[in-house]
Amino acid sequence: MSYQAPKLNEDGSIDIDYYTQLAKQQRSEHIAQMAxxxxANIKSFFHVKLPKLSTSH
Known part of the structure; x- marks a missing residue:
């Protein structure tokens, strides 16, 4: 990972709003991936294979 200078406001302070929005976006993406x-895990746990029906009796 390379060093990246923090995003600054016009007055030279760190842009807190930018990093707050970035964190919200990343958190949303991560939660969506986890969901x-x-x-998929729950679906595979309850997956039931039905027996094949035989036409000859």
């Missing part, structure tokens, strides 16, 4: 993964 998708959880859904």
């Amino acid at each position: 998708t993964s959880l859904k």
Whole structure:
């Protein structure tokens, strides 16, 4: 990972609003990925294979 200077406001202070928005976006993306993964895990846990029906009796 390379060093990246912090984003600054016009007055030279760190742009807190920018980093707050960035954190919200990253958190949303991570939660969405976790929800998708959880859904797939739950779905596979309850997956039921039905027996094949035989036409000859």
